[in-house]
Amino acid sequence: MTTSDPCKKFACKLQQCLKDNIYQPSRCEAVIEEIRQCCIAHAAVSVVCDGIDISKPYEHNTVDYKKAQK
Numbered sequence: 001m002t003t004s005d006p007c008k009k010f011a012c013k014l015q016q017c018l019k020d021n022i023y024q025p026s027r028c029e030a031v032i033e034e035i036r037q038c039c040i041a042h043a044a045v046s047v048v049c050d051g052i053d054i055s056k057p058y059e060h061n062t063v064d065y066k067k068a069q070k
Contacts, residue, residue: 007038007048032058 014031019025036058039049 004049005044005046006042007046007065008037010035010038011048 010031014028014035017028017031018025025032036050036052036054039046039052040054043049043052043054
């Protein structure tokens with residue numbers, strides 16, 4: 001019997017957020033932090049957590065083009 005990934009729901013939520021926000025990570029910071037918090041608790045058993053840095057909060061370095069145009 002396989003168990004479901006405890007952080008998968010957050011990964012799906014992030015994909016939807018990025019899609020809804022024209023792939024601007026700066027608009028999905030709350031969801032990214034939810035994934036990070038899940039990975040802090042479940043990194044040993046979650047495939048979603050591979051490659052996620054849990055040592056510090058997420059900081060984006062992208063420009064939100066709509067904010068930059070103002």
